Amino acid sequence: MAFTFQINNDVVWNHDEKLLKKAITNTPKILKTLVKPIALGIVEKDDQYLNGYKVVPSSQSIEKLPEQTLGRDESLILDLGNHYVGTFNISIDSVGSPMDAPLYLKMKFAEVPAELPANAADYDGWLSRSWIQEEYVHIDVLPAVLELPRRYSCRYIELTVIDSSPKWKASFSNPEFLAESCVSMSQLPEFDITDEELKTIYDTSVKTLLDCMQEVFEDGPKRDRRLWIGDLRLQALANYYTFNDLSLVKRCLYLFGGMTTDEGKIPANVFTAPNLIPDDTFLFDYSLFFAAILSDFVEHTGDTGVLEDLYSVAKKQIDYAKNLVDSEGRLQLTEDYPVFIDWSNEFNKETAGQAVFIYSLKRFISLAEKMGEEELPEYRDLLDRMIAFSRQTLFDKAAGQFIVEENGEINTASQVWMVLAEVMTPEENKKIMQEMIRTQFPITGIATPYMYHHIVEALFVADLQEEAVQLMKDYWGKMISLGADTFWEAFKPEEQDFSPYGSPIVSSYCHAWSCTPAYLIPKYLS
């Protein structure tokens, strides 16, 4: 995530070994499942599908794969039948005269059909080219079993022989994909959904979540393959209603809690290889969400040990943010500590940021109560001030909408987060959301399932269940009709070919923050 790279090389980090040891103790065992391709595929143009491409089964049977010998510039596509995350191996032999030159092979791993015709050489975006899932391999002696050492996230595997020689061709057999996740579909609770469309959305969400559950809750197994707080919050919620892997949530909480700056701030994301490393990126809302994630966990598990270990970390995030609130209860954001809310920078995020603080502060106060916090009155006073300011200054009674103080801007994120923060009464919230629907739907300019999730949840919170379901179907359902096996990092219904990076080959098509129907449906519809 994040369009803007932060570089903060001068940050001093404290590593709390006691907390990090608990993170390490909770490292999950990765389960491996053998997946065999179900078909040979062919890419076809079709405007009904994402970026105008689909993969259809070839007339050649996958059983006859070894007969599909490939020479210079010839290729074939293996279709795994669904999206998986894992490693790949395949047996290769030469057919014809003796092998008088190395085999030079290109392999492309694609989550969606549109990645297959995309040419890596054409990609010149700001995101690293190293994310493009393709490999070039020379094999000097055949027969051989090619075992690729890296992990891929894909449904389709394209094998292209860059060259053999005029005297022989390459023959492939026994392709194996070893799918990896720390959870299994067998852990899912029984859950009946009668609405077929919602059922498909739920199933696809669960698959998305499973593929992102590895040694941490990853944001995307293709990219960035790491633990971000914003994704973690939503993954943990979906996880409680599905696989319920508490150990993994614990691990991730301890990873953030164990690595803080000398000012007490937690990083927006952490790396776990070659060792535990905090990123030098900081986001105002993500830091505050630490308290929300801890509160969700304690509420779900009643685990007071984790609360006792991590309460002070949550408190530090709140305390740091508290200093940005003036005596009137107005949050004043700073440039070096941006609020994320959504990828888009085309709307003003100040009011939404104020609401995220209120949302998180409420959850922090519930933890502070459990901990017998001495400063509880100050936190309650802060909350009251921020709510009062929001109601009095940020709510435009005539418009029935929250505004941005500076310029009177009315935007979706402001309404959604103020509703989620429950700043107004339930009746007022409902009216705010109804007015938002009237004036701002169909939504445009929002590209992330992350923000769409919050809109849907705000509709549920505002008792607009029908509208919430409709938006879920319009958004996640649309991804399915465009061919999604798992839900995507980015999607704009009004601009279906949109990619934040200008090319599908670096986009992530299995992205954690899109898995939330696995939480929304069981929580609000059962």
Add this chain to the structure above:
Amino acid sequence: MAFTFQINNDVVWNHDEKLLKKAITNTPKILKTLVKPIALGIVEKDDQYLNGYKVVPSSQSIEKLPEQTLGRDESLILDLGNHYVGTFNISIDSVGSPMDAPLYLKMKFAEVPAELPANAADYDGWLSRSWIQEEYVHIDVLPAVLELPRRYSCRYIELTVIDSSPKWKASFSNPEFLAESCVSMSQLPEFDITDEELKTIYDTSVKTLLDCMQEVFEDGPKRDRRLWIGDLRLQALANYYTFNDLSLVKRCLYLFGGMTTDEGKIPANVFTAPNLIPDDTFLFDYSLFFAAILSDFVEHTGDTGVLEDLYSVAKKQIDYAKNLVDSEGRLQLTEDYPVFIDWSNEFNKETAGQAVFIYSLKRFISLAEKMGEEELPEYRDLLDRMIAFSRQTLFDKAAGQFIVEENGEINTASQVWMVLAEVMTPEENKKIMQEMIRTQFPITGIATPYMYHHIVEALFVADLQEEAVQLMKDYWGKMISLGADTFWEAFKPEEQDFSPYGSPIVSSYCHAWSCTPAYLIPKYLS
């Protein structure tokens, strides 16, 4: 070698396990020598060098390599200081913010500077693209030691970061090249050459030979990396005067002797991985050279055991070829058993082929005498007939040159091979070569050191030592002045940018058949 691919899938092969066991027993131990790059290099245009490029030392010291951090599209060149064959490893770390994307690295291994600016994507020649020595590697976690599993033949190693990320760069340290050969320079006999130019030619020839001496006498360690009879004959001769590794010659003789067709023919080349495999390529002159190589070996070593083991194989080659000679002594070549002589197909090879048969038959007869061959009179009769036909029909007295019977064509190869076969008297040979120099020098249209070797040796045989030395200097000396560290597969002095494949990136610049000054100088000049 060979411009034309032969495909003979229906050949039935006999494997003589007794002979092949002796080939395996004589497999050499590969010696490994650690080579450290001596400099960072920069490619510069310079018409005085091969294909117009040279590498000069960078202003940055190799000692400061780790400080030369590379980001997207940045590269550096390591200069090993000489040509080597072996494996490469290097330590890599990230510098800057935490590593938030894989490192995507391209490595190019170049024997000569001209390979560095050549773009692999532009190569569309008939020879396999798989020979281009470049690799693409993703590294997910740094620091790491990158150990490439393949063997390369190179002096220069270019490292290009295709991408890191905007937040960090790659830093390289401790590059190591582990040079491989089955022989060591310490095995060389003392040998003084006062002529500086010849000494450089000799030294470069010896280095060429050493780099080609691996588990077999390879034709070229970059390409084709295998044992060809035509190269073996010249390598064995050079080896007797230098490293004198008799075991490797024996191994190669047994490899050919142990794999023959059901007609008794030996292949033009063999593969040794994944197991011992004869190629389905057959060349008339190469098959006959088996007798010559065996004769050279027996003469050099007096090893009658090898003669007894392999005599019958040599005899079968002679017998097969004998059937192509008519009662007048005229060789009649067939299309399915072509004579190589040289890459060029622009001259008629029939007379040269006739001479190669005479040359080989003479050596076979010397072996047959040692073996007490019963059919010796028939072989002597065959030799007499072929010589008589050559002298009477193929020699044009007026021109003082050998001709091609069919069209009267006079070409260099005919004169050279008839002189090497000593069909005429020494005085006549001298006149033939002098007339050839007068009418055909400076030589044009010949692209291989293989054919140039035979011209030079024919000059020595014809007692034209000064002219032989001059040609050696003009040809091998010219390669050195163009920048050669080892001698090349192909070189046309009159067309210095010539590549048989249209691009330097698939040419072999350390090629066995060019190493023969290491034989010619000690044999004829000491």
